Structure formats: C-alpha cells, structure tokens
Amino acid sequence: MIANPSIAVEFKRVMKSFGAKHVLSDVSFQIDHGQALCLLGRSGTGKSVTLKMIMALMRPDSGEVWVDQDNVVGMGEHRLSIVRKKLGYLFQDAALFDSLSLYENLALPLSRLTRKSKDEIDDIIRRVLTDVGLGTDGAKYPSALSGGMKKRAGLARALVLEPKILLADEPSSGLDRITASEIDELLLRRKTEHGTALIIVTHDVHGARRVADKVAVLDKGNLVAFGSVEEVSQSDNGVARRLITE
Amino acid sequence: MRWVSRLFEFVGKVGLFSLRVLIDWPKPPFEFAQLSRQLAEVGNKSLVLVVVSGFALGAVMTLHTRSTLVTFGATAMIPAVQAVSFFVEIGPLVAGLLLAGRVGSGIGAVLANMRASEQIDAIESLSIDSFKFLVVPRVLACVVALPFLTLFMDFAGLLGGFLSEELSSHIAPALYLNHAFDYLQWSNFIAPTLKTAVFGFIIGSVSSYFGYTTDKGAQGVGEAATNSVVVSSLLIIVADVLLIKCIFFLFPDTAI
Numbered sequence: 142m143i144a145n146p147s148i149a150v151e152f153k154r155v156m157k158s159f160g161a162k163h164v165l166s167d168v169s170f171q172i173d174h175g176q177a178l179c180l181l182g183r184s185g186t187g188k189s190v191t192l193k194m195i196m197a198l199m200r201p202d203s204g205e206v207w208v209d210q211d212n213v214v215g216m217g218e219h220r221l222s223i224v225r226k227k228l229g230y231l232f233q234d235a236a237l238f239d240s241l242s243l244y245e246n247l248a249l250p251l252s253r254l255t256r257k258s259k260d261e262i263d264d265i266i267r268r269v270l271t272d273v274g275l276g277t278d279g280a281k282y283p284s285a286l287s288g289g290m291k292k293r294a295g296l297a298r299a300l301v302l303e304p305k306i307l308l309a310d311e312p313s314s315g316l317d318r319i320t321a322s323e324i325d326e327l328l329l330r331r332k333t334e335h336g337t338a339l340i341i342v343t344h345d346v347h348g349a350r351r352v353a354d355k356v357a358v359l360d361k362g363n364l365v366a367f368g369s370v371e372e373v374s375q376s377d378n379g380v381a382r383r384l385i386t387e
Numbered sequence: 388m389r390w391v392s393r394l395f396e397f398v399g400k401v402g403l404f405s406l407r408v409l410i411d412w413p414k415p416p417f418e419f420a421q422l423s424r425q426l427a428e429v430g431n432k433s434l435v436l437v438v439v440s441g442f443a444l445g446a447v448m449t450l451h452t453r454s455t456l457v458t459f460g461a462t463a464m465i466p467a468v469q470a471v472s473f474f475v476e477i478g479p480l481v482a483g484l485l486l487a488g489r490v491g492s493g494i495g496a497v498l499a500n501m502r503a504s505e506q507i508d509a510i511e512s513l514s515i516d517s518f519k520f521l522v523v524p525r526v527l528a529c530v531v532a533l534p535f536l537t538l539f540m541d542f543a544g545l546l547g548g549f550l551s552e553e554l555s556s557h558i559a560p561a562l563y564l565n566h567a568f569d570y571l572q573w574s575n576f577i578a579p580t581l582k583t584a585v586f587g588f589i590i591g592s593v594s595s596y597f598g599y600t601t602d603k604g605a606q607g608v609g610e611a612a613t614n615s616v617v618v619s620s621l622l623i624i625v626a627d628v629l630l631i632k633c634i635f636f637l638f639p640d641t642a643i
Contacts, residue, residue: 225512
C-alpha cells in the first residue's frame with residue numbers, strides 16, 4: 142500500500158502485452174499531488190495505454206497501479222467508480238458525446254454523480270466553460286466545434302467534477318501553436334491554482350518544457366528516462382535526449 | 388472446422404451479451420431519459436417506413452390474391468386472406484426485417500463510432516456504466532416499439548388491401564372489415580404481435596453487440612452496421628420458425 146498520501150499516481154512493475162507485442166515492460170514511476178508529469182515517446186510506445194490503466198479502462202497483465210492510495214488493478218466496479226471521481230480524462234479527440242450539446246456533455250457527470258441542484262449545475266457549467274473560453278458555446282453540438290474548441294470542451298468536461306488528478310492524452314495534437322499554447326496555459330493554471338496533479342501524454346516538447354515538473358520517456362515499452370526536463374535532457378539514453386532536445 | 392468453432396464462439400459471446408441485458412435491465416439506475424430518446428429514435432422515426440411499406444404490401448398482395456381467387460370464384464375471401472396473412476405472419480415478420488434494416492444498422496454504426504472515437508471510454512471514465520447507459524435502453528426500446536410498429540403495419544396493410552379491392556370491386560368499407568375479421572381470432576392477433584418483442588430483443592442485442600464490442604476503429608463502423616443487419620435478419624427468420632411452433636403449442640386452435 143502507498144504509505145505516502147502525497148503520491149497521486151504510482152506504477153509498480155507494470156507489464157502489458159497485446160498478443161506478442163509488449164507495450165509496457167516492467168514500468169515503475171510515481172507522481173505527487175500538485176505535480177505535472179509529461180509522458181514522451183514515439184508513437185505506439187504505450188503512452189496512451191498508461192493513461193488508460195490509471196483510469197482502469199485497461200488492466201495490466203501484471204504489476205500494480207495506485208491512484209491516490211488505491212490499487213485500481215482488480216478493483217470492483219463500485220469502488221472503481223469512487224476512484225474515478227478523483228480523476229479527469231481529456232481524450233485525444235476529446236470524445237465528446239455527439240448526441241448531446243456542449244452544456245449536456247458537462248451536465249451529464251454533474252447530474253449523475255453529484256446531488257447538486259439544477260441552478261448549481263448551471264453555475265458550475267457556466268464557470269467552467271468561461272474558464273476554457275467557451276462561455277457562449279454551451280448550446281452548440283460537438284459537430285459545430287472546431288478542433289481547438291473540442292479540445293477545450295473535452296478539458297471542460299474533464300474538469301467539471303474538480304478532479305484531484307487530470308489525465309490528458311495529447312492535448313495539443315492537431316492544434317496550431319497559439320491554440321496549443323492556450324491549452325497548455327489552462328493545464329498549468331489547473332496545477333498552480335488548484336493543486337491538480339497532471340499526467341500528460343504529448344509529442345509537444347515545448348509544451349512539456351513549460352508545464353512539466355517531471356518527464357517520463359517510454360521507448361519500446363520500457364521507461365528509459367524519468368526526471369526533470371534538465372535531468373532527462375542529460376540522460377544516457379539517446380532516444381530520451383533526442384526527444385527532449387529536438 | 389475452424390469456422391465451426393468460430394461460430395460457437397460467436398454464439399456464446401452474443402448469448403452472454405444478451406444475458407447481461409436481461410440481468411441488468413431491472414437494476415437501478417434506470418436510464419429513463421435514454422430510453423425515451425431511443426423510443427423516439429426506434430419508434431417514431433420508423434413509423435413512416437413501416438406504414439408506407441405495409442400499405443404498399445397490402446395493395447400488392449390483394450392484387451395478386453385477387454387474380455388467383457377469381458379463378459375459383461372466391462373473391463369474397465380476399466379480405467379474410469389479407470387480414471389473416473397480415474396479422475399472423477406478414478406484418479410481424481416484415482416489420483421485424485424492416486426494423487433490423489433501419490434500426491439495427493443505426494445501432495451498430497452509432498455504438499461502433501462511439502467505441503472508435505473513445506466516447507464509450509469517456510462514459511466509463513465518468514463513473515457511468517456504459518452498458519446500462521447505451522445498450523440496455525436501445526434493446527428495451529426495440530422490445531417495446533416493435534409490437535406497436537407491427538400493429539401499424541398490420542392496419543396499414545389492411546387499408547392498402549381495402550383501397551386496392553375497392554378500386555377493383557367497389558366493396559364497402561364495412562363489408563370489407565366484416566369479411567376481414569370473420570376468420571381472425573384474438574389468438575391469431577395477440578401472439579404473433581407479441582412475438583415481435585422477441586424480434587426486437589434480437590435486433591437490439593445483436594446490433595448492440597456488434598457496435599459495442601468492435602475494436603477495429605473506423606473500419607469497424609461499417610462492419611458493425613452490415614453485420615447487425617445481416618445477423619439480426621437471419622436470427623429473426625430462424626426465431627420466427629421456432630416461435631410459430633411455440634404459438635401452435637400454446638394456442639392449438641391457431642394451428643388449424
């Protein structure tokens with residue numbers, strides 16, 4: 142069991158394979174509350190799988206995944222639903238529900254998982270949408286939103302329950318430099334103003350340098366470097382050095 | 388022999404998936420909002436298709452039946468033949484097959500798209516049971532809507548038959564209805580209409596299975612839609628044969 146309550150997420154010797162392909166091999170790391178960890182690595186090296194394991198959307202073949210003092214591996218659905226309330230997840234393509242308006246996308250978790258009144262829910266949604274710059278777009282459907290707006294909307298939905306830990310899968314992918322920078326700014330504010338732990342999968346080294354307290358580099362299923370940006374940039378591992386410096 | 392083992396594996400998976408629907412639907416939380424949304428999608432939006440198809444089929448059937456019965460001088464039997472064949476078999480079966488085409492493909496494609504675009508993962512990440520939220524309301528909507536759609540198809544078929552017959556023989560509406568229901572008993576009407584609830588369960592659960600369990604990304608969307616229609620239609624026809632035997636067993640009068 143995690144003795145230290147300051148730890149937000151910890152991986153202990155996690156392994157995962159899909160058929161003959163080893164996606165994660167003996168991966169261990171930890172991240173504290175209020176810190177930001179950026180997961181870097183080439184495509185197909187297990188970064189998104191790592192996020193899905195934290196959310197228990199995928200189970201490891203072996204090892205332990207601790208989330209705020211709970212091992213989510215093998216956890217039953219009821220307890221899992223309690224742990225998941227501490228987590229927010231920004232999916233790569235936002236994964237907004239097509240059939241619901243932006244307002245309804247945000248209202249769904251609030252109405253299902255809290256006992257808040259309609260007025261309280263309205264207030265929360267208005268505030269969160271304003272925070273991400275979509276204050277006037279609540280009535281729009283996902284199909285009417287641009288790529289950047291979808292990312293912001295996905296972030297708003299991930300934040301609406303005030304999670305202690307935010308998982309973000311390539312929050313800046315497919316966005317122009319300015320919009321990507323605005324998303325980074327939103328994430329950074331979340332960390333500094335609310336003490337939310339961030340675990341971000343990204344290929345954007347500029348964003349990682351700006352947001353991350355720690356960087357983890359995955360290559361061929363192995364964690365080849367872990368530490369601050371400076372430490373990883375001086376790593377013995379060539380892939381890690383190239384990823385963080387180029 | 389590999390295809391045999393794959394067939395059994397598939398039957399087992401669909402069976403367990405359907406069993407989960409049966410186990411989960413009476414348990415809270417009840418997704419009334421989703422159910423009402425799906426009832427509108429399955430029921431209201433299929434109504435025009437079912438009524439127009441029933442009407443056209445009724446008219447065409449009467450034209451064919453007339454040309455045969457004229458030979459035997461039995462044209463007075465046309466309304467009864469029309470009513471019995473529609474209420475007992477054609478209405479339930481055609482309504483089921485039409486719904487498998489329109490709704491089955493829709494359910495398969497929508498759920499497969501939600502899987503490919505991580506919307507189902509997003510629902511799980513919000514501590515919501517995606518199976519109860521997405522699958523159970525769709526299956527229930529099919530189970531509830533199909534018997535009602537079948538009734539609309541039956542009466543639209545009767546109306547189509549009447550108009551066709553009226554143009555040929557100028558039969559009065561009251562006389563047509565009188566003849567139509569002469570040979571129809573409640574057991575001819577209730578059991579075949581209720582059997583469409585089983586067709587609805589097949590359409591809902593099979594289509595949801597293909598959509599919900601796909602893991603092929605965008606390619607899986609098309610596959611799920613096609614497989615939903617093909618397998619649902621096939622199972623409806625097979626189930627029809629079995630259910631007719633059950634109806635004959637429970638209502639022996641109808642077997643004559």
